Structures are given as C-alpha cells and as structure tokens.
Amino acid sequence: MGNDALFIASTTLTNKHRGNEVTVLPASLDTLSIHQLAAQGEVSQVAAHINKDFSLLCKQDERGFTPLMWAVAFGEKAMVDFLLEKGADPKTIARERESALTLASSGGYADIVECLLKHGVDINTYDWNGGTPLLYAVRGNHVKCVEALLAKGADMTVESESGYTPMALAIALGHKRIQKVLEDHILKLYKSKT
Known part of the structure; x- marks a missing residue:
C-alpha cells in the first residue's frame, strides 16, 4: 500500500451530504408569537407582550384561536388563570x-x-x-x-x-x-x- 492510500476519498456521508445541516436557528422566546408563548405556559413573556399591547390578549390567529385557546389546548392551567384574570374572553369561537x-x-x-x-x-x-x-x-x-x-x-x-x-x-x-x-x-x- 503506497502513498496512494492516503488520498482515497471517504465514502462516509457527512451531515452536509445528507442535508441535515441546521438552516434555521431555533426559535427564542423573543421570536415566538403570543399564541406560541401561551401554549408553552410562558406567563412572564405573555405578560410583557400584553403590557406593551393589550390588544394581544384576545388576538385571534389564522384559525381564530386566541392565546387563551392555545393555553387551554396545551393544558397550561397557570396561563389559563393568568389570561382570564387579565380579561381574556373564554367565550370566543374560532373559525371552525x-x-x-x-x-x-x-x-x-x-x-x-x-x-x-x-x-x-x-x-x-x-x-x-x-x-x-x-x-x-x-x-x-x-x-x-x-x-x-x-x-x-x-x-x-x-x-x-x-x-x-x-x-x-x-x-x-x-x-x-x-x-x-x-x-x-x-x-x-x-x-x-x-
């Protein structure tokens, strides 16, 4: 085996070859919508958003879901309590x-x-x-x-x-x-x- 063995290309696929490279950075709390934050139970983040813009409390997404509905769907009881205390409307009906x-x-x-x-x-x-x-x-x-x-x-x-x-x-x-x-x-x- 001579020096030629040193120049044989690897047949092992890298993450780049497989297309497994991360092309989008993971979302941070700063980039999540009020609906996503509510679904994750991020009470302090939701409170900060509502303090800046109170209309977000009852803002409906493209399906008609409010932050309260997202919190409910994910079983986030503390978030549900917080949103109701702030005046979220529990009677809202979504698009379907x-x-x-x-x-x-x-x-x-x-x-x-x-x-x-x-x-x-x-x-x-x-x-x-x-x-x-x-x-x-x-x-x-x-x-x-x-x-x-x-x-x-x-x-x-x-x-x-x-x-x-x-x-x-x-x-x-x-x-x-x-x-x-x-x-x-x-x-x-x-x-x-x-």
Whole structure:
C-alpha cells in the first residue's frame, strides 16, 4: 500500500451530504408569537407582550384561536388563570366553531373545564361537525371531564353530525367507565323528577 492510500476519498456521508445541516436557528422566546408563548405556559413573556399591547390578549390567529385557546389546548392551567384574570374572553369561537371548553374537554383537562364553566361559557357549544364538549370528553375517555360537564348540565341528547349521542359514542368506543357515569347521571335525573 503506497502513498496512494492516503488520498482515497471517504465514502462516509457527512451531515452536509445528507442535508441535515441546521438552516434555521431555533426559535427564542423573543421570536415566538403570543399564541406560541401561551401554549408553552410562558406567563412572564405573555405578560410583557400584553403590557406593551393589550390588544394581544384576545388576538385571534389564522384559525381564530386566541392565546387563551392555545393555553387551554396545551393544558397550561397557570396561563389559563393568568389570561382570564387579565380579561381574556373564554367565550370566543374560532373559525371552525372550536371553543376553549371544547379544547379543554378533548384534551382531558378537567381542572380547566371546571375553570371555564365558572366563567359562564356555553356548555353545549358545538363545532363544525356537531361535536360538543361532552362528546369530545366521551371520545377521549376523559371521565373527570364528563363528570364535570354533566354536573353543570351538559345536554346528553345532542348528536354529532355522524349521529352519535354521548352514550352511543361511549358504547361504540367501549368506554365502560364513561358509560357508567352517563347511566348514573340519567338515573339521578330520573329520580329527581319522580
């Protein structure tokens, strides 16, 4: 093997050859939108933005989501509390009729569901496909959310566009604990009327 061996090109691919080089710097807190900051629970950053421009508190993004809705969707309870305390509107409806309560119910965030209910949101609001907070809680098998919604009077007779009531959906998905909660609620309603 002579000196020629020293000049053989490597066949190992580098990150540059694979196209794996970082071309965009990671986002810093300074470059994130108020919606992204709310979703990440960055209370001090959101507070700083709102102090500079109060209109950001209820600013809707391209889907119609507010910072509150983003915080709810990601289960950021401290952020939800902060935004509500500052005056965020929990009744805002996004472009496809999503509500903060629907997002909390589908995420299984019972503490946020209860918080939003205390702020007078429409418990039976429906989205573009007829889904209500109760239907989303049932679909996600979120027992505590179902219990919280029923305790505040969620309508069990509402059907989604696909024809499912909360009970029919629970049965179709095999969510036995949810079925039991719904059955117990029906019995309680029946007994209170007799």
